[in-house]
Amino acid sequence: MAAERLVVIGGDAAGMSAASQARRLKGRDALEIVAFERxxxxxxxxxxxxYWVGGDVEERDDLIARTPEEHRERDIDLRMRTEVTELDVAGQRVKALDRESGKTYWTGFDKLVIATGARPVRPALPGMDAAGVHGVQTLDDGQALLDSLDALRSGEGPRRAVVVGAGYIGVEMAEAMLKRGFEVTVLNRGEQPMATLDADMGRLVHDAMDGLGITTVN
Incomplete structure (x- = not known):
């Protein structure tokens, strides 16, 4: 009897946790696991x-729990730089694009896990795709931001950072940019930073940011 095939779309925490748990439950003779990460x-x-941007984490690799090679050693066919572009539910197959070669191909599945994560909500404003505008959703995003900051060191570029959003990541990024020597302003559409907190706790966070020299615009 042929082994079943599990296809996982997304190679970060959720996707590879699912793949790893599936491998623990079934060996390769019973289950083939193919994971795609773009x-x-x-x-x-x-x-x-x-914390990597701010210098508290020294190396990018310190944020990586398992490398592609380590997953492959556990009999998980992990295909990096490969994006799933089409899903054929009736035919139980996915279409994949190798972003390095440009080639596309179909892979069948018996079971499918979609773990692609969420997309950030970005204001539909002119210039959102301009140079110097960064997100911090992936390690690639973090590397792009650090490369941009390194480029500023050699010139007389701007030393002001604006962070849009005052949730957990926004507040942490504000502190990181402050450590990098930037004048920091946080734009927040709510009445206080970290709106998931009670109002009294939110005020404490606001006061702490103010004490560090971070300007908050609500």
Missing amino acids: GHFTSYSACGIP
């Missing part, structure tokens, strides 16, 4: 990116 990295701590 980026350069897998199984990393996205929440740690602000």
